[in-house]
Amino acid sequence: MKLVYKELDKDGEGTVCLIPEESEDIWHAYNLISEGDSVRGSTIRKVQTESSTGSSTSNRVRTTLTISVENIEYDTQACKLRLKGRNIEENPYVKMGAYHTLDLELNRKFTLRKHEWDSVAIDRVESACDAAQNADVAAVIMQEGLAYICLITASMTLVRIKIDVSIPRKRKGFVQQHEKGLNKFYDNVMQGILRHVNFDIVKCVLIASPGFVRDQFYEYMFQTAVKTDNKVLLDNKSKFMLVHSSSGFKHSLREVLQDPAVVSKMADTKAAGEVKLLENFYTMLQLEPAKAFYGKRHVEKANESQAVETLLISDNLFRCKNLALRKEYVQLVESVKESGGEVKIFSSMHISGEQLEQLTGIAAILRFPMPELDEEDENSETED
Numbered sequence: 001m002k003l004v005y006k007e008l009d010k011d012g013e014g015t016v017c018l019i020p021e022e023s024e025d026i027w028h029a030y031n032l033i034s035e036g037d038s039v040r041g042s043t044i045r046k047v048q049t050e051s052s053t054g055s056s057t058s059n060r061v062r063t064t065l066t067i068s069v070e071n072i073e074y075d076t077q078a079c080k081l082r083l084k085g086r087n088i089e090e091n092p093y094v095k096m097g098a099y100h101t102l103d104l105e106l107n108r109k110f111t112l113r114k115h116e117w118d119s120v121a122i123d124r125v126e127s128a129c130d131a132a133q134n135a136d137v138a139a140v141i142m143q144e145g146l147a148y149i150c151l152i153t154a155s156m157t158l159v160r161i162k163i164d165v166s167i168p169r170k171r172k173g174f175v176q177q178h179e180k181g182l183n184k185f186y187d188n189v190m191q192g193i194l195r196h197v198n199f200d201i202v203k204c205v206l207i208a209s210p211g212f213v214r215d216q217f218y219e220y221m222f223q224t225a226v227k228t229d230n231k232v233l234l235d236n237k238s239k240f241m242l243v244h245s246s247s248g249f250k251h252s253l254r255e256v257l258q259d260p261a262v263v264s265k266m267a268d269t270k271a272a273g274e275v276k277l278l279e280n281f282y283t284m285l286q287l288e289p290a291k292a293f294y295g296k297r298h299v300e301k302a303n304e305s306q307a308v309e310t311l312l313i314s315d316n317l318f319r320c321k322n323l324a325l326r327k328e329y330v331q332l333v334e335s336v337k338e339s340g341g342e343v344k345i346f347s348s349m350h351i352s353g354e355q356l357e358q359l360t361g362i363a364a365i366l367r368f369p370m371p372e373l374d375e376e377d378e379n380s381e382t383e384d
Contacts (some may be wrong), residue, residue: 001018001019001020001021001022001025001028001125001128001129002018002019002129003016003017003125003129004017004018004019004074004109005017006125006153007175008117008136010121011116012114012116012117012118013114013115013116013117014113014117015110015111015112015113016111016113016117016130017109017110017111017114018079018109018110018111018125018129019107019108019110020104020106020107020110021106021107022106022108024128024295025073025106025128025150025300026074026079026080026081026104026106027034027074027349028107028124028128029081029104029110029112030072030074030081030319031124031315031318031319032112032121032124032125033069033072033081033083033112033224034069034072034114034319034323034326035069035070035072035321036068036069036115037068037112037113037114037115038067038068038069038088038109038112038113039067039069039085039102039104039111039112040064040065040066040089040110040111040113041063041064041065041085041102041104041108041109041110041111042062042063042064042108042109043063043065043100043101043102043103044060044061044062044063044066045060045062045063045065045093045094045100046059046060046061047059047060047093055327056355057366061093062187062272063084063091063093063094063340064090064091064288065087065089065094065100065102066087066088066089066111067083067084067085067086067087067088067089067100068085068086068088069083069084069085070084070085070086070310071083071084071085072084073332076349078107079105079331080103080104080105081103081104082101082102082103082104082208083101083102083103083104084099084101084102085099085100085102086098086100086262087099087100088282110185110254112165117268117326118330119262119330119333119334120211120318120328120330120345121318122253124159134328136152136201136202136203136204137151137202137204137205138150138152138196138197138201138202138204138205138206139152139157139205139206139207139208139253139256140152140189140193140195140205140206140207140208140217141208141209141245141247141248141249141250141252141253141256141309142207142208142209142213142214142217142248143210143211143213143247143248143249143377144167144182144185144187144213144247144248145164145165145166145167145181145185146163146164146165146248147162147163147188147189147192147248148161148162148187148213148248148249148250148253149161149163149189149192149193149196149197150253151196151197152204152253152257157250157253158216158379159250161192161195162193163185163188163189163194165185165188166181167181167182168180168181173261175358177274182216183220186216186217186220186221187219187224190221190224190233191222193221194230194232194233199232199235199236199239202239203239204239205236205240205241206239206241206243206256206262207240207241207242207243208242208243208244208245208247208253208256209244209245210244210246210247210248211246213248214243215242215244218240221233222234226264228319228375234349239381241261241262243256243259243261243262245261250307266301267350274344274346274347274350274352274353275351275352275354277310277312277344277354278312278319278346278355278356280365281312281363282363283334284365288369289374290366290369290370290371290373290374291364291365291368291369291370292364292365292366293363293364293368293370293373294359294360294362294364295359295362296328296362297361298326298373299311299332299363299368300332300362300365301363301373302364302366302370302373303332303335303339303341303364305370306339306340306341306367307367307368307370308336308339308341308364308365308366308367309341309342309365310341310342310344310345310364310365311332311333311341311342311343311344311362311364312341312344312356312362312363312364312365313332313333313343313345313346313356313361313362313363314345314346314348314353314356314357314361314362315345315347315353316348316353316357316361317329317349317361317362318330318345329362333345
């Protein structure tokens with residue numbers, strides 16, 4: 001998603017102009033737009049004109065309309081978002097208050113205005129527009145003196161930095177110069193990884209090269225990490241994977257990503273991470289039921305005691321038509337974050353999101369047991 005501009009005032013009201021660039025962006029738009037929002041976009045309108053002789057002709061005219069959204073339809077097959085609502089701005093072809101349908105499509109700009117942009121909507125705009133937020137996999141393609149550090153999303157590869165260092169040749173009596181140049185190169189690559197790879201998001205870092213360059217770099221990096229006590233690298237050592245490539249140029253990334261070992265390792269990306277988290281919740285529900293709860297009332301009670309360690313919530317809940325209820329879910333997300341908890345918003349288009357929907361769409365893994373929540377239920381059942 002490309003952000004053209006964003007204008008929000010201190011009360012949370014404002015406008016955001018976006019261009020969807022890939023199919024996933026239409027899904028983000030579906031999650032962003034709510035009934036009551038106004039959307040401005042390009043559309044085609046059939047216009048009838050009558051001549052002086054009384055004959056009429058109809059033409060299809062492209063025009064820009066602003067509608068107040070009343071109905072939203074997401075077409076997964078055509079990858080379109082259909083918005084139906086009343087025209088709220090003067091237009092030569094459409095009367096004020098007349099109904100019209102806007103189709104949001106790829107590479108077509110639209111402007112979204114909300115009376116109140118909450119933190120969940122703002123976070124979604126930022127994550128949709130920042131490819132680094134969605135990059136589960138990073139790759140370092142290298143050979144002596146040359147390296148590319150890339151971030152890989154579901155549908156694109158971003159070269160974050162190219163490192164090109166001149167390394168003196170290994171000649172008799174000048175071996176130290178060669179090693180010095182090599183160490184400088186390895187250090188530049190290591191600093192590039194630390195600067196451009198967000199280990200909170202990235203699940204796997206591929207290091208690919210011809211020959212033994214990747215092995216030598218890997219050894220240098222972790223020896224340096226031990227000496228400097230670099231916790232970021234040491235804590236994420238298991239995420240690094242060494243792979244063979246025919247060269248250190250970025251086009252070699254294609255062959256790297258086709259390696260069967262890489263394919264299985266990359267399975268543990270965002271979607272697989274959601275499945276794993278849900279499995280953890282089910283395990284907790286079986287082994288320690290006092291530390292796993294689902295349903296809005298139970299999760300809110302646990303949050304009042306700042307007991308929520310991980311909140312699992314479906315993006316479907318933020319699309320509810322009841323504005324007051326949506327605000328309650330947004331406040332819950334903000335409150336969990338404030339008390340140091342982790343929030344995972346599940347996509348209802350993914351299998352894990354569908355499973356979470358069956359558990360009311362909201363669940364929590366707690367920091368400490370709260371058996372009293374179960375007791376409350378038993379007491380209310382007895383009273384009934």
